[in-house]
Amino acid sequence: MNINAKYFGPISYEKKETIHIINGLIGFESHTEYLPISFQEDDDSMISLQCLDDEALSFILLNPFGIFPDYDPVLPKYELEELGTDSADDISFYVIGVIRDSVAESTINLKAPLAVNALNRRAKQVILDHPEYTFRHFLGDMRKEG
Template sequence: MKEKKGSSLPFEKEELISFEEGLFGFEDYKRFLPLPITEDSDAVLNLLSVEDESLSFIIMNPFLLVSDYEPRLSQDIYKKLEAKDEADLSYYVICVVGDSPENSTVNFKCPIVVNTVSRKAVQVILESEEYRFRHSLKDIGKEVV
């Protein structure tokens, strides 16, 4: 069933991801449509609010940026996501796009975690001290995260 309510883009309800608590700073927006920048790739996505199309985020697969990224989730997060297995989860980091790639950053500290089965999502704050809120894209690969 195609849905359009609040969105000019047609989409299938099953394509949406739902944030029960919203994203940090955007708690009122709960339903987002992930749109791949490159077809059939989750490397970079446009995460578009279907409640307000002027609200979107560029998100990236952190494992394609940093191979040793190791987010650790609490059991509460697994419960919120209704996740039985780590294999059901996908992780994304929000990119703040600057006027050039050198001036763009990603947030490894607060990834978005999506249960690919239930389509539930949360944004979490990782307890690890090794991840920061702003990590320059130009420095990825040059230093440890």
């Protein structure tokens, strides 16, 4: 299959590379099929989450653990079951980033990460019950903390 990816141009992919986001992302509930594309080969620190039914729609995902090592998302059992697993070890977490010209003014959403079951490619945007996490953490502030 082929798609004209927003940040990469024409890309060929196989169905097994796609992910299905249960109920879509917040604000984009009708879009559930995506292709994750790493900006650097074999590196998941920054990914373009390319929508398959709207080529203009793509989100920047970041691996939160490289930016915020103390990040500790915990899913309740019912969300693990919805993702098709009973083990948190099967889940990878990514946060949506808003990249600005200045890295310091760029933000990440630690409150509502994308939880991805790496085994079955099912994903869900979850809202964490953790008061420390908000929807907009400035990367500039996180560098000062680290």
